[in-house]
Amino acid sequence: MREGARGRHASLESHLLSEIIGQEEATRAFARALLRGELGCMEPGRPLSFLLLLGETGVGKTETVLASARHLYSGMDTVVRLDMSEYAERAPGLARLVGTGPGEPGLLARELERARSHVPGGRKGVFLLLDEIEKAHPDITRLFLGMEAARLTGADGRTLDLQDVHVICTSNLGSEAARELSGQAPYAYVRGVVEEEARMHFGSAVYARFGEVIVYKSLGYEVQRRICEQKVERKLAFLSGSLGLPVNAGPGVVEFLLRRGYHRDLGARRMRHTIDREMGDAVVRYCLRQPAESAHRLAFEVRGDALFLASLGKNAL
Helix, strand or coil, X not given: CCHHHHHHHXXXXXXXXXXXXXXXXXXXXXXXXXXXXXXXXXXXXXCCEEEEEECCCCXXXXXXXXXXXXXXXXXXXXXXXXXXXXXXXHHHHHHHHHCCECCECCHHHHHHHHHHCCCCCCCCCEEXXXXXXXXXXXXXXXXXHHHHHCEEECCCCCEEECCCEEEEEEECCCHHHHHHHCCCCCHHHHHHHHHXXXXXXXXXXXXXXXXXXXXXXXXXXXXXXXXXXXXXXHHHHHHHHHHCCCEEECCCHHHHHHHHHCCCCCHHHHHHHHHHHHHHHHHHHHHHHCCCCCCCEEXXXXXXXXXXXXXXXXXXX
16 A cells, blocks of 8 residues: 555544534444445455435535545545435436446546546546435335445446445435434434434335444534534635735624524534625625725725625734
């Protein structure tokens, strides 16, 4: 194994823990599952990993996969991401995915080939991310869950070898029960309830094909505050680079964004959209004003019910 790859493997868990806030147990389980495949612990004839991630919208399931791809393979070009709600109808869904006949490979074969072309030299592995797998037509779900055997034959007769693929399904199954029990029952109990709903949906035989099932927690207020602080800090760093001036946040900015972005059911997804919208609108207002004074740094300020970006002089604190 090359030294660079060894370092990325060794630091995967700590990297994900810094990226995915409030999901320590799920993050550690996910990192271990990936590394078992990356380090050659899986038997031949199996994907590198075959995982089901369960949890509410916005709790970090998809972001865990994307953060892993960025860390292990230096980008997200090695991720094939499919929204399974687009495959609710059997005939058009199957034709799109596996093709319609000789010489007409399906989307899946084309996208896996594209992703493999971006894998850094000396590495192996791409990610196949199947978002909201429960929304696909049952026949399409069974098609993908057959990937446990690391083989899939397309309509053109070609067999896809999936031994270099991390197959990761996400699902919102059990979300309602998780929300109702959050804060009222131990995590181990909530996890069992969510897993049982997924087992009933897929059936025990199909459910058992997953190498690991990982349940993500609901995100409470304090966890969402930490997520807000992290995202604001990163937004400030990005804007400092793009605007060419130091940018910081004045008193009350995080609280302002937290009030507008917190949502019990939508998790960090709404928080991210709120930060992008509110801070982005403040930057637009600043740029359109075209201030004549020479700014030495910029700061976000709360004024009434809106966020503003203000220019500060050299001696401003």
